[in-house]
Structure formats: C-alpha cells, structure tokens
Amino acid sequence: MNSPIPDNCPECECELYPSRHTRPRPVRTAVGQMVLAGGFLLSGGVFLGTIASLVLLLMMPAVVAGLVACVPGLGVGFAGAILSERCGRVLKVSCRKCPWATKLAAGHRAYGARGSDESGEWRQ
Numbered sequence: 689m690n691s692p693i694p695d696n697c698p699e700c701e702c703e704l705y706p707s708r709h710t711r712p713r714p715v716r717t718a719v720g721q722m723v724l725a726g727g728f729l730l731s732g733g734v735f736l737g738t739i740a741s742l743v744l745l746l747m748m749p750a751v752v753a754g755l756v757a758c759v760p761g762l763g764v765g766f767a768g769a770i771l772s773e774r775c776g777r778v779l780k781v782s783c784r785k786c787p788w789a790t791k792l793a794a795g796h797r798a799y800g801a802r803g804s805d806e807s808g809e810w811r812q
C-alpha cells in the first residue's frame with residue numbers, strides 16, 4: 689500500500705518520519721469506533737438473547753445453547769467489524785519540530801489486512 693504520509697514537513701521541511709517504525713498507523717475514525725462498539729454490544733445482546741430463547745423455548749441445556757448462540761453472536765460481531773472497517777481510517781500526522789499537524793484519509797482497507805501489513809513491517 690502506498691503511504692499517503694509526506695516525507696517532509698510542508699512547514700519547516702524537516703524529515704517527518706525517518707524510521708518506518710515511528711510512522712503513525714491508520715486509526716479508526718470516530719464513526720468507525722462507534723460502529724465497532726455498537727457491533728460488540730449488539731453481538732453480546734444477540735448471544736445472550738439466543739441462549740435465553742433456546743433454553744426457555746426449546747428447553748435446551750444451557751451449555752449447548754451457549755455453543756449454538758456463539759454462531760449468530762460472532763456473526764453479528766464480525767459484521768460490525770467489517771462495517772467499521774468500511775468507515776475508513778485516518779492517519780494522524782504531526783511534525784516533531786513545529787506545530788504542523790494534519791489528518792490524512794488512510795483509505796478503505798479490507799478486513800484482516802492489518803495483521804499482514806504489520807508483520808510485513810516488522811520483518812524489515
């Protein structure tokens with residue numbers, strides 16, 4: 689992925705991030721964080737709700753109901769995570785020597801791409 693981070697500060701021309709490891713990582717936007725939190729809450733609600741209905745309506749043992757409820761619970765959580773990724777990420781870039789700072793759109797990334805990106809950086 690091409691990095692949108694400029695090499696030099698537009699204000700004072702000093703090099704922004706001489707080392708790759710100090711470069712800022714893309715972080716979720718505020719909307720993305722809310723979607724993620726909502727997804728987790730909903731996922732927990734679906735999990736507990738499924739257990740309750742299986743136990744109460746089908747008289748299923750709680751242990752079995754818990755295992756079955758994992759499926760829709762994880763599904764909802766995963767959907768929330770994917771939606772959150774679609775909200776995009778931003779890079780918070782700032783200069784060490786002057787007050788210049790900006791936020792850059794990091795673009796939309798496929799879910800799961802983050803891990804491979806990071807391991808790629810650590811290998812260098």
Ligand SMILES: [Zn+2]
Binds near residue numbers: 702
């Ligand atoms: Zn600067």
